[in-house]
Amino acid sequence: MLAAASVTVLMAACSPAPRQAETPEAAPDAASAPADTPVAPTGAMALGLTATQLENAALAAPDGTGLGDIQRVDVNxxxxxxxxxxxxxxAGERWVRLPLEGLTVKTIGQDHLVVADLTLDQLKAMPAWAP
Incomplete structure (x- = not known):
């Protein structure tokens, strides 16, 4: 009986430890700000929308032509x-920064459209943004 108990203890010691529940790693998000970049405080607003509403809005020209995706708000x-x-x-992975001046918002139901008075070519010609 002592031998059986010893074998059981020895087998338990040699077996791999039970796996802990794995938590998925956070997927890298293109809109994630580097740690040293200021983040808009909760409730921060511009153009009558919160930061979250702006980041979920579409960007378009006055005629409704899509210009790009809003990746994040820039904060001082x-x-x-x-x-x-x-x-x-x-434009691939290239981002540009649009100042708020000259931008307007059009709301359609629950959706928001940020309207910029420029063309896609003008937007692409802007200097690349880097945090």
Missing amino acids: GAGQITGLVVAPIG
Whole structure:
């Protein structure tokens, strides 16, 4: 009996530890801000929308032509939204920064459209944004 108990203890010691439940790693998100980039405080607003609403809005020209995806809001050191960081359509992984001046918002039901008075070519010609 002592031998059987010893074998059981020895087998338990040699077996691999039970696996802990794995938590999925956070997927890298193109809109994630680097740690040293200011983030809009909860409730921060610009153009009559919250930061989250702006990031979920579409960007279009006045005629409704899509210009790109809003990746994130740009925030100054005081936590105020000062612009939008946009990925122009067809520009790959390149982002540009649009100042808020000249942008308007059109709301259609629950959806928001940020309207910029420029063309896709003008948007693509803007300098690349880097945090």
